[in-house]
Amino acid sequence: MVIRLYTISRFAIVSTLAAGVLVTAAIAEDATTDIGTLDKESAEKAFPAKPPYSPYAGRNFPTRPYFGDTHLHTSYSMDAGAFGARLGPKDAYRFARGEEVIASSGQRAKLSRPLDFLVVADHSDGMGFFPQLLGGDAALLATPQGRKWYDEINSGKGAQAALDIVVSFGKGQMPKGFPTPGTPAYRSAWRETIMAAEEANDPGRFTAFIGYEWTSNDGGNNLHRNVIWRDNGAKASLVEPYTTLPPLGSPNPRDLWKWMAMTEEKTGAEILALAHNGNLSNGRMFPIIESFNGKRIDREYAENRVRWEPLYEATQIKGDGETHPFLSPNDEFANYERWDKGNLDLTEVKKPEMLEFEYVRSALKNGLKMEAELGVNPYKFGLVGSTDSHTGLTAVEEDNFFGKTSSSEPSADRAMHPFIKSDKAVIMGWETTASGYAAVWATENTREAIFDAMKRRETYATTGPRMVVRFFGGWDFESSDANNRMPAKIGYTKGVPMGGDLSSAPTGKAPSFLVAALKDPIGANLDRVQIIKGWLGKDGQTQERVYDVAVSGGRQIASDGRSKTSVGNTVDVANATWTNTIGAGEMITVWKDPDFDPALRAFYYVRVIEIPTPRWTAYDAKYYGIKLPNEVRMTTTERAYTSPIWYTP
Amino acid sequence: MKLPFLREPLLHFLVLGAALFGLFSMLEKKDAEAPTKIVISASHIATVSDRFARTWRRAPTDQELQGLIEDDIRDEIFYREGRAAGLDRDDIVIRRRVRQKMEFLAEDIDGTEPSDEQLATYLVSNPELFRIEDRLTFHQVFLSANRRGSALEGDTQQVARVLAQTTSSTSPPTIGDPFLLGDEFRAMSQSDIAHTFGEAFVRQISSVEPGRWQGPIPSSFGAHFVFVDEHLSSKQPSLDTVREAVKREWMNARRVEAERKLYDQLRQRYQVVVETQPKATASEAGR
Numbered sequence: 001m002v003i004r005l006y007t008i009s010r011f012a013i014v015s016t017l018a019a020g021v022l023v024t025a026a027i028a029e030d031a032t033t034d035i036g037t038l039d040k041e042s043a044e045k046a047f048p049a050k051p052p053y054s055p056y057a058g059r060n061f062p063t064r065p066y067f068g069d070t071h072l073h074t075s076y077s078m079d080a081g082a083f084g085a086r087l088g089p090k091d092a093y094r095f096a097r098g099e100e101v102i103a104s105s106g107q108r109a110k111l112s113r114p115l116d117f118l119v120v121a122d123h124s125d126g127m128g129f130f131p132q133l134l135g136g137d138a139a140l141l142a143t144p145q146g147r148k149w150y151d152e153i154n155s156g157k158g159a160q161a162a163l164d165i166v167v168s169f170g171k172g173q174m175p176k177g178f179p180t181p182g183t184p185a186y187r188s189a190w191r192e193t194i195m196a197a198e199e200a201n202d203p204g205r206f207t208a209f210i211g212y213e214w215t216s217n218d219g220g221n222n223l224h225r226n227v228i229w230r231d232n233g234a235k236a237s238l239v240e241p242y243t244t245l246p247p248l249g250s251p252n253p254r255d256l257w258k259w260m261a262m263t264e265e266k267t268g269a270e271i272l273a274l275a276h277n278g279n280l281s282n283g284r285m286f287p288i289i290e291s292f293n294g295k296r297i298d299r300e301y302a303e304n305r306v307r308w309e310p311l312y313e314a315t316q317i318k319g320d321g322e323t324h325p326f327l328s329p330n331d332e333f334a335n336y337e338r339w340d341k342g343n344l345d346l347t348e349v350k351k352p353e354m355l356e357f358e359y360v361r362s363a364l365k366n367g368l369k370m371e372a373e374l375g376v377n378p379y380k381f382g383l384v385g386s387t388d389s390h391t392g393l394t395a396v397e398e399d400n401f402f403g404k405t406s407s408s409e410p411s412a413d414r415a416m417h418p419f420i421k422s423d424k425a426v427i428m429g430w431e432t433t434a435s436g437y438a439a440v441w442a443t444e445n446t447r448e449a450i451f452d453a454m455k456r457r458e459t460y461a462t463t464g465p466r467m468v469v470r471f472f473g474g475w476d477f478e479s480s481d482a483n484n485r486m487p488a489k490i491g492y493t494k495g496v497p498m499g500g501d502l503s504s505a506p507t508g509k510a511p512s513f514l515v516a517a518l519k520d521p522i523g524a525n526l527d528r529v530q531i532i533k534g535w536l537g538k539d540g541q542t543q544e545r546v547y548d549v550a551v552s553g554g555r556q557i558a559s560d561g562r563s564k565t566s567v568g569n570t571v572d573v574a575n576a577t578w579t580n581t582i583g584a585g586e587m588i589t590v591w592k593d594p595d596f597d598p599a600l601r602a603f604y605y606v607r608v609i610e611i612p613t614p615r616w617t618a619y620d621a622k623y624y625g626i627k628l629p630n631e632v633r634m635t636t637t638e639r640a641y642t643s644p645i646w647y648t649p
Numbered sequence: 650m651k652l653p654f655l656r657e658p659l660l661h662f663l664v665l666g667a668a669l670f671g672l673f674s675m676l677e678k679k680d681a682e683a684p685t686k687i688v689i690s691a692s693h694i695a696t697v698s699d700r701f702a703r704t705w706r707r708a709p710t711d712q713e714l715q716g717l718i719e720d721d722i723r724d725e726i727f728y729r730e731g732r733a734a735g736l737d738r739d740d741i742v743i744r745r746r747v748r749q750k751m752e753f754l755a756e757d758i759d760g761t762e763p764s765d766e767q768l769a770t771y772l773v774s775n776p777e778l779f780r781i782e783d784r785l786t787f788h789q790v791f792l793s794a795n796r797r798g799s800a801l802e803g804d805t806q807q808v809a810r811v812l813a814q815t816t817s818s819t820s821p822p823t824i825g826d827p828f829l830l831g832d833e834f835r836a837m838s839q840s841d842i843a844h845t846f847g848e849a850f851v852r853q854i855s856s857v858e859p860g861r862w863q864g865p866i867p868s869s870f871g872a873h874f875v876f877v878d879e880h881l882s883s884k885q886p887s888l889d890t891v892r893e894a895v896k897r898e899w900m901n902a903r904r905v906e907a908e909r910k911l912y913d914q915l916r917q918r919y920q921v922v923v924e925t926q927p928k929a930t931a932s933e934a935g936r
Contacts, residue, residue, distance in 0.1 A: 064830065064845065084705075094901075105705070106713045113844060199897050413707050466844070470829055486831045516829040521847035521869055552795070584795040585870040588827055 061492045062441040062458070066450060067466050068117030069096065069394040070274065070438050071213070071226050071313060071386035075104075076122040076189055078169065080390035081130030082162030083405040087392030089120040089193055093200030093208050096394050104406035109393055112400060112522065113466075115437070116445050117207035118200075120193060121226040123215045124241035125249070126169065128179050128189025137185065139177035146175045170217060170345060172245060180248055181240035190240050194233040201232075203446045212241040214273070216251040220345035221291070222280040225256060225309070226386075230270040230451035238267040252292045257304040272455060274381075276313035276388065278363070279321050280344040283354030286363035286379055288370070302370060302378035311454055314360050314461045314641055315385040315436040317396065317404045322607070322641055323361040326352055331546050333530075333609060333637070337433040337463075346422035364644060365534045365542035368601040371648075372536060382457025382499045382643030383605070385436025385464075396464045398636065399576070401434040401616040408432065412624035415617050415632060430632045434616040435463040439640070441497065457499025460606075460642040465520040471498040471606045473645035475505070477512035477590045487516055487588060498606070499643040510596035511647060515549055516588035517608045517640070525583025527552060527567040527609045527637065531591055535602035546607075549591040552584035561594065569612045573634045576614040576622040583611035598649060605644040612637050684733075687725055689718055689923045697721060718923060726915050763899050769888050771899045778898055779891050782838040783855060786879040788818075789832050790825035790864075794871035797826075805865050805872045812862035818876050828870070836881070846873070855880075 074092045075085040086104040087095075095101045098114030133140055133150060140146035145168065152161035168174060179186040193210070200208035209228050216223040229236045242259040243249030250256070253275075260271055278285030290297050314321050319339030328334040342349045356362045360383065367379030387394050391409060395402035401410070408414045408429055415430035439460045442453040453459065460469050470487060474495025484490045491514050496502065502511055519526050529550040535543050547561040557563045570579045593604070615636040621628050628634070697717050701709040709717060763771075772779055790808060797804050808824055825832075830845065843851040846868045857863045857877055864874035888895065 064841070106716045114840075202894060407705055411705070411707055468829055468845075483827055485825070485827050486833075487827055487829055488831055518829045518870065521843075521845065521850075580869070586793060586795055586829060588829060 060443065061488060062443050062453065063488065065439040065441050065460075065468055066116035066207075066445055067437050067439050067462075068115050068119075068207070068450075069386045070119045070209075070211075070228065070311075070384055071121050071276065071316065071388045072096075072118060072392070072394050073122055073213070073388070073390040074120055074392040075130065076127055076193060077213075077390060078123055078126035078129045079162075079166050080122075080392075080405065082165055083390060083407050085391055085406040089122075089196035089392075090199070092120050092392040092394070093118060093196060093206075095392065097200065097206050101393070103393060103402060103409050104391060105409040105411070107410060109395060109402060111395060112397060114206070115394060117209065117440075117450055118394060119209040119211040119226065119228055120197065121211045121213040121228075122189075122193060124181075124212045125215055125243045125245055126174070126179060127193070127212070127241065128185050129165075132179055132185045137177065140175060143175035143177060145173075146177060170220065174245070180245070181243060182248070187240060191237060194236050198233045201447065205445060207445055207447050207450055209447060209451075210236040214242055214244060214249075214256050216244045216253065216256075217344060218251040218291075220343045220347045221282045221284050222277045222344040223251065223253060223275070223284060224277060225253065225273040225275045226313075227256075227260070227271055227273050228451065228454075230272075230447055231268075232447075235267045235269040238269075239263050254292070254301065254304065257308045260308050270451070272311070272451070273309050274311040274313055274384070275309060276316060276386070277318055277321065277344070278312075278358035278360075279319050279324075279339050280342075281358055282343040282348055282350065283357045286357050286366060288357065288366060297370065297374075297378060299374045299376055302374050302376040305378040306376060306380050310382060310457055311384050311459060311643075312360060312363075312381040313386050313388075313438075314383045315433070315463050316388045317432050317435060318388060319431075319433055320435065320463065321358070321360055323359050324355050326355050327359060327362050328544060328546075333546075333607070333639075336637070336639070337435065339427065339431065341425040341427060342422075344420075346420050346425045346427070349424050360641070361532065361534060361544060362542075364603050364605075365536070365544060368534065368536040368603065369540070369542055371601065372540070377646075380646065382454070382459045383461040383641045384438030384440075384454075384459050385461035385641075386438055387436070396434045396436060398434050398464065398614060398616045398638075399619045401619070403429075404432050410620065410623075412620075412626055415620055415626075415628055430617050430628065433463070434636075437462050437464060437466065439466070439469070457643040458497050460498060460640050462640040463636075463638045465523040465610060465638050465640075467520050467523070467526070467608060467610070467640050468518040469606060469608055469640050469642055470514070470516040471642045471645070472496065472514040473500065473502055473511055473604065474513075475502075475509045475511060477514050477592075479590045481514055482516075482588045482590045487514065490514065496645060498645060500645050502645060502647045503649070505596075505598040505647070505649070510593045511604070511645075512590055512592040513549075513604065513645070514588075514590050515606055516586070517550075517606075518586045519584075519610070524578060524610045524613045524638070525552065525580045525585055526587060527583050527611045528563065529587050529589070530607045530609070531604055532607055533593065533595075533602060533604050535597075535600050537600065545595075547591065550587040550589040552587070552611075553582060567611050569635070571612050571614055571618075571635045573614060573618050574622070576618040578611070578613050580611075601649060602647045603644040604647075606640075606642040608640040610638040684729070685919050687722060687919055687921050689721060689921075691924045693721075694718065694924070722916075722921055722923075723912060726912075726919060730915055761903075763896060763903075765888065768892065768895045768899060771902070772885075772888055772891070772895050775898070776885055779886055779894060780883050781886050782840060783883045784836045784838050784881040785842065785854065785877055786835050786837070787854065787875050787877045788834070789828070789876070790862075790874040791828040791832065791870070792865070792872040792874075793826040793828075797871070801872065808872075808874060809865065812864070812874055815862055818860075818878065825874075826871070836879075846870075 072092055073080045074088050075081050076088060084104055091101050096115045096118040098111055100108055100110040103109045141150055149161040149165060197208040197210045211226055211228040214225045214227060242256055244251045263269060263271060275285060284291045287297060320337040323334045325335045340350050363379045367377040371377035387396050390405045391402050393402040403409050403414060417429045418426050419429050419432055420427045439462055440450050440453045441458040442449040470491060472491035472495040476494050481490050515529055517526055517529050528548050531547045531549050533545050537543050548557050548563045551557060551563040553567060555563045555565045568582045570581055612635045615634055617628060617632050618634040698709055698714060701717060792801060792804055794801050839851050850866055850868045853866045854875055859877040859880050862874055862876050865872035866875060
């Protein structure tokens with residue numbers, strides 16, 4: 001049994017605000033506050049006594065974030081089927097809506113709270129392959145490989161067949177009859193995928209997007225992208241997904257973008273793509289030199305990339321992708337859920353020089369450099385998190401983690417079972433990360449509104465908890481704006497939200513930012529809120545810097561913009577509990593860049609850090625009564641990353 | 650043509666049935682002796698358990714093993730039924746037809762489009778599934794636990810006194826702290842309120858009387874005084890407004906029910922004997 005203790009923080013970070021705020025102003029006509037004397041007249045200006053009759057008047061900005069997952073696999077994905085997933089898209093949507101389902105391992109599963117949206121993104125290559133093989137498709141069985149796998153599965157060697165299938169696919173050695181776009185089996189799988197989304201989509205309550213994953217894995221290097229439709233099934237069923245196996249498909253993202261352009265033109269649909277797991281791409285996710293032709297990326301690449309890929313999946317089960325200690329040596333929070341042993345199948349080990357082209361922060365920095373060179377920033381993307389779970393279950397809370405594959409659903413030994421193993425390296429089950437979700441500031445919960453918010457990058461990534469994060473940038477935010485009773489209104493009035501742009505700096509002004517974060521109402525308190533700045537120096541070299549902008553527990557932020565004191569740790573690993581006796585429930589502040597140079601390109605994004613909490617491994621150890629080896633991490637510090645705001649001179 | 654096999658749970662049973670073909674041939678002798686008797690032998694249980702262990706790299710728990718045995722029985726029953734109907738005969742195409750025919754038994758019902766009357770009945774008999782939640786329009790005075798620290802309790806009492814004397818729906822703008830999501834919440838559903846403020850908060854605010862300041866209601870962020878402007882009670886939607894959702898739930902319920910019925914019917918014809926599993930396996934699984 002898991003017991004969590006919640007207590008309200010007793011610490012005041014802004015003690016000056018705490019003093020004297022309370023004046024019995026209901027009776028008196030004016031009052032002195034720490035932000036000046038407020039008389040009746042100015043109060044009326046600030047707060048018109050009577051709101052307009054229509055409750056929605058003047059309220060066309062998003063008022064709450066919607067939480068979801070842009071990346072979930074079901075049994076329709078070849079590899080998921082191989083690892084024993086039985087739940088299809090229909091079950092996946094039911095689970096995300098908050099219904100209880102029976103997981104593939106036979107256990108009952110339910111989310112703590114429903115999600116607001118979900119994209120079932122099964123692999124486009126071999127979509128529907130498993131149902132076809134298991135059904136004894138005559139064409140497949142006529143091939144030696146197909147026959148062999150079928151016989152293996154039928155004689156209880158399913159696991160062996162599964163591995164062989166995945167490896168054969170990786171080498172591009174699939175048998176004739178393998179479902180490809182245009183074949184009846186493929187069409188039927190795609191149609192079922194669409195139908196499941198159409199059925200689950202419930203505008204205003206739950207959004208079920210139509211989508212798939214284009215799984216480019218050239219040489220085991222992860223260049224995967226998920227493709228999402230804004231539209232309904234009528235448009236999505238006019239095409240079949242783009243695959244990576246030639247001749248119909250291609251592993252080169254340029255070809256995916258061509259296909260996207262063609263699809264939009266041919267069907268009138270609107271689609272977007274988002275990549276993930278640069279950490280397993282071995283230096284190829286955010287290239288300066290394109291891996292496919294060995295040339296420096298050109299304007300055409302940059303234009304297409306930024307047009308089709310407005311977002312990037314910054315955190316998920318296969319590790320966190322914000323930054324790496326090698327790239328950010330002065331960032332003590334950089335070493336988070338790191339997967340840096342090699343590429344996706346561990347056939348090639350990682351070299352330090354690859355890292356720069358794999359992580360969010362360095363890509364954003366290189367984007368500034370490329371923009372100076374090409375006139376277009378290819379890496380101007382917003383951030384989301386998602387699961388990439390292959391179980392049909394979008395379950396990544398630390399105390400409710402259903403793993404990456406159906407064979408890593410909760411069990412006593414999943415932590416110590418190798419997740420990927422090659423002759424070069426091993427990644428253990430415990431290294432999988434219970435992460436993440438996508439938060440989208442949309443005006444309503446519909447496909448159109450959420451998609452549009454994704455396009456304008458008004459999104460942030462969380463590693464699982466549903467914290468609320470606001471981030472606005474402008475030229476006129478003042479510290480009193482942090483005391484405004486309508487932070488969103490002032491934010492949208494005076495600035496641009498996350499994902500937006502600032503340019504033409506007024507003379508003598510530096511950009512200022514309104515930043516606010518609320519903890520997950522059932523989650524842990526917040527340790528601190530940070531702004532990460534990246535810029536392109538006069539010398540053409542990129543730079544980065546971390547600023548603490550709000551810290552909990554009365555700690556001080558030094559003149560260098562940092563608070564080096566740790567928030568502490570209340571985690572009781574043995575019992576998998578923690579208390580909210582440290583940290584803060586909510587934080588709001590205005591921060592002005594103290595080192596601004598109007599001549600230099602820059603970006604700013606927010607990172608919110610939670611206080612330490614038990615990691616999923618601690619919940620496993622407690623529940624199963626097992627002892628895990630010392631190298632297994634048992635605590636975590638969950639976090640959120642917002643989309644950047646860019647400054648362009 | 651619609652190919653329903655992809656989402657048909659029956660498929661999984663039947664596929665497993667095919668996968669266990671070799672095993673069934675072992676059972677065939679017993680079939681001849683007692684065609685409506687199914688014996689799940691101890692050695693078979695061990696085989697099932699081993700197969701599970703090979704796939705999952707651990708022994709099944711008691712519950713899982715029970716599930717596997719139930720699956721086997723189900724496989725066996727469907728498989729025998731299919732054969733008894735003469736639908737087998739060697740080649741793979743026929744085998745697939747057998748499977749499809751069995752699926753169609755359930756799918757026939759599943760494929761039926763529900764009538765308005767059926768949907769209306771379903772809506773009435775499952776009101777909780779479709780109820781339109783209470784929606785609340787309210788504004789608040791928020792006292793931040795973080796900003797006020799140990800002064801929170803005293804400040805809360807003071808605000809309570811101030812607001813008790815206030816008849817106006819607008820609060821004095823000088824009291825309270827900013828809240829990230831603002832102070833006004835319009836037509837917010839109970840589940841949205843719960844997502845934002847927590848479950849305990851929604852229970853409390855749902856019971857306050859509209860038209861005056863009340864509180865404090867605690868949340869994990871601090872103390873909230875609320876003025877509920879309007880509380881729209883939950884209501885049962887008309888079928889027209891929720892037709893798609895009712896249809897989805899109806900179909901799902903039908904699917905589950907059809908499978909259950911079919912299985913129950915078939916199962917009744919069988920006498921099932923499950924032998925006790927070997928002791929060693931039991932303790933292995935229990936560990």
